[in-house]
Amino acid sequence: MENRWIIKSTPSEETIQSLTTAINVSRASAQLLTQRGISEFEKAKLFFRPSLSHLHDPFIMQDMDKAVKRLEQAIGNNESIMVYGDYDVDGTTSVAIVYGFLQQFHSNLSFYIPDRYNEGYGVSRQGIDYAHKTGVSLIICLDCGIKSGELVSYAQTLGIDFIICDHHRPDDTLPTAVAILNPKRLDCPYPYKELSGCGIGFKFLQAFCQRNDLSLEERLYPFLDLVVVSIAADLVSITGENRVMAHFGLKQLNYNPRPGLKALTRIAGFEKELDITNIVFGIGPRINAAGRIAHAHAAVNLLLAHSEAEAEQYAKEINVNNRDRQGYDIHTTKEALAMIEEDETLRLSKSTVLFKSDWHKGVIGIVASRCVEKYYRPTIILTESHEIVSGSARSVPGFDVYEAIAECADLLEQFGGHTYAAGLTLKRENVEAFRERFETIVAQRITAEQLIPQIEIDLKLHLRDINFKFYNIIKQMEPFGPENMRPVFMSEPVYADNVRILKDVHLKMSVFQEGTSYIDAIGFGMSQLHLDKVTEGKPFRICYQIVENNYRGNQTLQLLIKDIKAF
Structure with a gap:
């Protein structure tokens, strides 16, 4: 398939020439910058000289004041706090940053990562029951929870409060949590909307530090190596605050990383300075592999390790998980591509929805991406676990796969995600109806250009x-x-x-x-x-x-x- 070359629009010649003069660069350099919205000296200064002082006031975020007050109350009363997060890179780094930070002040603390296979994505009833059994009265939920209204209400009946820190799209009705930190809330005035889940956890802790006169440089900024790993691995926009945190996070990662990330870097074979690409293809997949093949607890333990010896042991374990993941990935991708090749209807469709009950749940998202690379169309890979079908969706530039899935909501048990990546669960008897509905929606909306690699x-x-x-x-x-x-x-x-x-x-x-x-x-x-x-x-x-x-x-x-x- 031949690629489409799309040349970005060129700003006005006047704007380019003005920036060329203002910062003394070539016309080509000025054009690159103006295409990125950098059209004057002050914007160029902020872009080329990022500073942590450029981060927004965290209290602009809706419910931040409530979240900080509830955390202060929990610490003051020595309540049992559980830090709860998803099993992917963003979730495990989120748990590591909040748990690692709170360890400095509070000992009545635990963390919880749901099992991908027994509990599935997000907040689980099993996790809430465990929290109740162990006396937890506050759950800080990271990188999930925004669509868990019923479970949050259930937790309240057990005397457990929730603070939700999530960056996924919310429904019209929000959970009845004590506080919901999510810039994508329609009522949230926070100026930057593209934070990772870990980034929102960081803003929560920034607010806590500011309210309690704690040094950001000593207490919080050393966790920026975790934030940049989440930003890179979750493929969020590297603009605005994310770019500032990524810039300083890379410095931390390269010159003074925590033992876990240092061990992971070494075992991945990186010898030069790490960049975003190294994290995406080398560090992130290894952290993800823990939750894909075994349990993501190992990833959090690695990221929280205090000694190099402890970190080395967890890094080796995770590296073995990653090798196993690669094997499942290759085998499942081969089967998925063969299913498309052997079925004329699938070959000619505008979307791909594949189901096989024994595919490994931990690699279906990766396989969906591989199928998009090959056939370049919205793709959902489904497998079965504990009598429920789970799927991962990936899309192509310009097509909102989340919205397409949302139009099939009546056939689904649960769904969530972003424009280009989403997850869903459904009953087995609904798979064929879902496949047909999804294909109809995609065929009606996707353009011919969106089906050609660009x-x-x-x-x-x-x-x-x-x-x-x-x-x-x-x-x-x-x-x-x-x-x-x-x-x-x-x-x-x-x-x-x-x-x-x-x-x-x-x-x-x-x-x-x-x-x-x-x-x-x-x-x-x-x-x-x-x-x-x-x-x-x-x-x-x-x-x-x-x-x-x-x-x-x-x-x-x-x-x-x-x-x-x-x-």
């Missing part, structure tokens, strides 16, 4: 404009991630020389334009698809990212090719 290109660039001064501006735009992606450029026409194939699959060459010197370029896995386009001496188009290549101490710039088209 590459967003920031701007067209001449190869002569690529130099270290320009690259250093790009470096200062880090950390990269959703809504602040690493820039992608397009150049045309270009020519190739010294073309060669590496390891049978990778395309390596030197590219140039009329009047420019050569610059090295590499396209991973592109030899079979694009070799003929670059070996005939004809011009072609490339889209690419600019990266730094260090070889034996020699630093050069290199193009990381994303796609090639004939000119």
